[in-house]
Amino acid sequence: MTTQATKLAVPGPLLALGNILRFLMKSPTSAFGLLVISVLIVVAVFAPWIAPYGPYAQDLNNTLAAPGGAHVFGTDELGRDIFSRLVYGTRITLTIIFLVSIVVGPIGLFVGTTAGYLGGKYDTVMMRITDIFLSFPSLILSLAFVAALGPSLNNAIIAIALTSWPPIARLARAETLTFRSADYVAAARLQGASTSRIVIKSIVPMCLPSVLIRLTLNMATVILTAAGLGFLGLGAQPPVPEWGAMIAMGRRYMIDSWWLVTFPGFAILLVGLAFNLLGDGLRDALDPKQMNRR
Amino acid sequence: MSKNSKTAGWGSALAVSPAKKIRRPFNWRSLMSQLFTVAVTLFGLLVLTFVIGRMMPSDPVRAIVGEDATRETYEMVFRQLGLDRPLWEQFFIYLRDVLTGNFGVSIRTGQPVITDILHVLPATIELATFAILIGATLGVSLGVLAAVNKDRWPDHVVRVFSLMGHSMPIFWTGMIGLLVFYAALGWVGGSGRMADFYIGLVDERTGFLLIDSALAQDWEVFRSALNHLILPASILGYSSSAYITRMTRSFMLDQINQEYITTARVKGLSRRQTIWRHAFLNIRVQLVTIVALAYGSLLEGAVLIETVFAWPGFGQYLTNNMLIGDMNAVMTCVLIVGVIFITLNLISDMLYRIFDPRTR
Numbered sequence: 222m223t224t225q226a227t228k229l230a231v232p233g234p235l236l237a238l239g240n241i242l243r244f245l246m247k248s249p250t251s252a253f254g255l256l257v258i259s260v261l262i263v264v265a266v267f268a269p270w271i272a273p274y275g276p277y278a279q280d281l282n283n284t285l286a287a288p289g290g291a292h293v294f295g296t297d298e299l300g301r302d303i304f305s306r307l308v309y310g311t312r313i314t315l316t317i318i319f320l321v322s323i324v325v326g327p328i329g330l331f332v333g334t335t336a337g338y339l340g341g342k343y344d345t346v347m348m349r350i351t352d353i354f355l356s357f358p359s360l361i362l363s364l365a366f367v368a369a370l371g372p373s374l375n376n377a378i379i380a381i382a383l384t385s386w387p388p389i390a391r392l393a394r395a396e397t398l399t400f401r402s403a404d405y406v407a408a409a410r411l412q413g414a415s416t417s418r419i420v421i422k423s424i425v426p427m428c429l430p431s432v433l434i435r436l437t438l439n440m441a442t443v444i445l446t447a448a449g450l451g452f453l454g455l456g457a458q459p460p461v462p463e464w465g466a467m468i469a470m471g472r473r474y475m476i477d478s479w480w481l482v483t484f485p486g487f488a489i490l491l492v493g494l495a496f497n498l499l500g501d502g503l504r505d506a507l508d509p510k511q512m513n514r515r
Numbered sequence: 516m517s518k519n520s521k522t523a524g525w526g527s528a529l530a531v532s533p534a535k536k537i538r539r540p541f542n543w544r545s546l547m548s549q550l551f552t553v554a555v556t557l558f559g560l561l562v563l564t565f566v567i568g569r570m571m572p573s574d575p576v577r578a579i580v581g582e583d584a585t586r587e588t589y590e591m592v593f594r595q596l597g598l599d600r601p602l603w604e605q606f607f608i609y610l611r612d613v614l615t616g617n618f619g620v621s622i623r624t625g626q627p628v629i630t631d632i633l634h635v636l637p638a639t640i641e642l643a644t645f646a647i648l649i650g651a652t653l654g655v656s657l658g659v660l661a662a663v664n665k666d667r668w669p670d671h672v673v674r675v676f677s678l679m680g681h682s683m684p685i686f687w688t689g690m691i692g693l694l695v696f697y698a699a700l701g702w703v704g705g706s707g708r709m710a711d712f713y714i715g716l717v718d719e720r721t722g723f724l725l726i727d728s729a730l731a732q733d734w735e736v737f738r739s740a741l742n743h744l745i746l747p748a749s750i751l752g753y754s755s756s757a758y759i760t761r762m763t764r765s766f767m768l769d770q771i772n773q774e775y776i777t778t779a780r781v782k783g784l785s786r787r788q789t790i791w792r793h794a795f796l797n798i799r800v801q802l803v804t805i806v807a808l809a810y811g812s813l814l815e816g817a818v819l820i821e822t823v824f825a826w827p828g829f830g831q832y833l834t835n836n837m838l839i840g841d842m843n844a845v846m847t848c849v850l851i852v853g854v855i856f857i858t859l860n861l862i863s864d865m866l867y868r869i870f871d872p873r874t875r
Contacts, residue, residue: 250675352552353559356856357849358815361833365849368837369570441682448684449819453834468687475690476698486687493682501678 244506251502257495265311272305276462285478295480297471303480306462307488313463314492317378317447318440324382325389326436332386333393334424338401338416348394354387360446367455374463377456381446385439392435396428430507438500441493448489464489553861560853565609568846569602613850619843623836628847631832637722638708639821639828642751643813645744649752650813651759651806658763662771663790673760681757685816688750689823696746704743706825713739747824751816755809762805763798770794800870804863811859814852 245251264271273291280300288295294303336347354362359381366380400406401424409419450456451465459466464485471481576592584592593599597608612618618628654677661673697705704710708724713736717728725744728736770776771794779789818830825831829848836844 250671349552349555349559352556353563356556356560356853356860358812358852358856360815360818361849361852364818364833364837365564365567365845368840368845369567445682445684449686452684452686452819453822454838465684465686468684468690472690475694479694482687482690486684486691489684489687490679490682493684494678497678497682498675501674 241503241506245499245502248502248505250498251505254495254498254500254502257491258499261311261315261492261495264308265315268308268312272302272308274302274305276306276309277301277460278305285474285481287478288480294484295478297467297481298474303467303484306467307464307484310462310464310467310485310488313374313457313461314444314447317374317381318443320378321382321385321443322436322440325386325439326432328382328386329389330393330425330428330432332390333395334397334420334428336390337394337397338420338424340401344394347390351387351390354384355391357384359384359442360449363446363450364453364455367450372455372458374457374461377447377450380450381443385443388439389432389435393428393432396431397424400424400427434500434503434507437496437503441496441500444489444493444496549861549864553857556857557854560850560857561610561613562606564846564850564853565606567849568609568842569605618847618850621836621844622841623839623844628844631844632829632847632851634722635827635829635832638724638826639814639817639830641723641725642744642748642821642826642828643810643817645748646751646755646813646816647806647810649749650755650809653752654756654759654809655763655802657756658760659767659790659795661760661764662767665768673764677757677760680753683754685750685754686819686823688754689747689820692746692750693823703746704739706743708743708827709736709739710743743824747820747826751813751820754816755813758809758812759802759805763802766798766801767794770797800867803870804867807859807863807866811856814855 242255245255278301280296282300283292283296284298284300286292286296286300292302292304294307296302297306332347332351336344357365362384363377363380366383367376370376370379406419406423409423414422447456447463448465448468451463452469454466454469457463457466459470467485468482471478471485475482576589576596576598597605600608616629620626621628621631624631657673657677661670664670693705696702707714717724717731717733717736720727720730724740725737728734728740771790776789776794779793780786784792814830817828818833820826821828821830822834829851833845833848836848
């Protein structure tokens with residue numbers, strides 16, 4: 222494992238990335254995931270050019286119009302174009318994923334690597350805290366945090382971040398335990414490197430691949446939790462075109478106007494599936510055992 | 516590994532046989548240390564719910580005395596609730612209350628929170644149990660199918676199918692299910708636990724509607740209840756099967772790649788026999804622990820699915836109280852979910868210790 226990982230790191234990060242990409246493209250499922258996520262990013266960046274209408278543009282003469290004609294996915298109860306709202310919604314989805322990941326990744330890495338490297342009482346205390354957070358299903362804990370902080374998109378992001386670092390910390394700790402007695406760490410220690418230097422320079426880079434996979438897999442859960450909070454009215458508040466909130470609003474008109482809930486749901490499903498497939502592929506790509514076999 | 520441990524069933528792992536003479540005494544020390552861990556986790560849980568409860572923006576005093584109470588009344592209730600004391604003292608009062616089973620009164624229903632919760636819990640347990648039966652059956656069979664056909668098309672199909680279940684927003688699946696199977700096809704019942712017509716016809720004895728109606732021998736209500744249960748339970752089960760499928764597949768692959776499987780094949784056993792009688796028997800213990808964990812995470816989906824199906828259970832109680840900021844009720848719900856989760860973890864760990872000979 223150690224030798225493989227160093228081999229990956231030697232040709233430089235860019236080359237490694239190229240290798241990973243090439244590996245991912247070989248599997249149709251992860252290629253599909255990668256494609257959907259690329260499309261998602263492109264759509265989010267160019268939203269104003271792609272969406273035919275504004276996300277908040279109402280047309281009260283044309284409410285609940287069925288899909289087709291000028292409105293590909295129909296209009297909602299205020300005559301807003303559902304397709305355009307979905308397009309702008311990609312920005313919200315990506316923002317949530319991005320913010321949660323840049324908070325969760327470093328926290329998880331910090332807690333996990335320090336606990337694993339230092340061991341002892343610090344390790345015990347940190348892992349107990351992690352266990353307490355892990356003893357809740359993440360949605361329930363996020364619900365509790367949002368209830369405490371008040372419903373809004375920002376608070377939903379904070380709540381999700383607060384609840385999703387423990388698995389990362391666990392993973393980083395497990396990885397650290399396998400590296401801490403490795404020869405190269407001992408060598409660094411003998412050269413007089415400080416604890417923080419060893420953790421940052423020698424341990425964290427080795428944990429990064431698996432943490433990144435875990436973060437990718439986590440993104441699907443983040444999307445679903447955010448949508449769930451939006452659906453319960455605890456996340457993004459209307460009229461923000463967040464997909465979960467759109468489904469919640471469309472629920473009242475569901476029986477006669479199926480398109481109000483169907484399309485946002487498909488969007489969530491597609492993006493969630495894409496992240497899951499990509500994470501799955503990444504796991505295979507960065508697992509040295511798999512790499513040799515294929 | 517001896518051949519004995521492979522073919523031994525549940526029974527023989529427990530029975531006292533000559534081979535068991537070398538069995539070491541039950542490991543009390545590790546059990547005690549585990550119970551200690553559980554106690555620490557429970558304590559942490561209480562700290563967490565306490566902190567979240569104090570963070571609540573809603574004013575618990577206002578919620579009781581109303582908007583136009585005098586300053587004196589307000590301060591009296593403020594003191595009654597113990598809010599004038601230092602935070603650590605408040606925490607110990609909270610701790611004492613919880614340990615003596617006093618979880619406070621729900622502002623919305625005016626009843627003790629624990630009474631409310633015990634009333635709604637059976638509905639959720641009924642739903643979750645049905646769901647896990649569906650999820651485990653689906654997950655285990657798909658997982659074995661995928662493992663046996665690794666890297667061939669059934670494996671890919673199973674992978675996408677189970678990842679779909681994992682990626683679906685469950686509240687949306689519920690709505691689409693209602694649209695298709697209830698509104699369009701009329702195959703299943705709609706919202707609630709039974710048709711409105713039957714509500715109150717059956718005495719509530721256990722709170723489990725299927726059991727209650729069977730006890731009363733009211734088969735019409737029974738059928739209505741089953742009709743309403745099947746859709747939400749299937750959707751929950753499908754979403755939980757993703758995890759079970761994945762774990763079954765990887766456990767199975769671990770076994771299939773071992774030499775004893777090759778040996779069994781060389782001895783002339785059929786493929787089917789090696790898969791089911793050897794490999795599968797060896798992963799049962801792991802599967803039971805996985806299913807126990809999956810049961811816990813069903814609670815999460817239950818919160819959302821109950822909202823969609825107007826299922827009068829724990830999840831609906833939690834969300835309703837959350838939306839009006841009923842602190843006591845919400846925190847007790849969160850605490851109970853945590854306790855259920857920890858208990859399931861403990862049970863799955865115990866099962867592992869008891870049934871897996873290697874852990875002795």
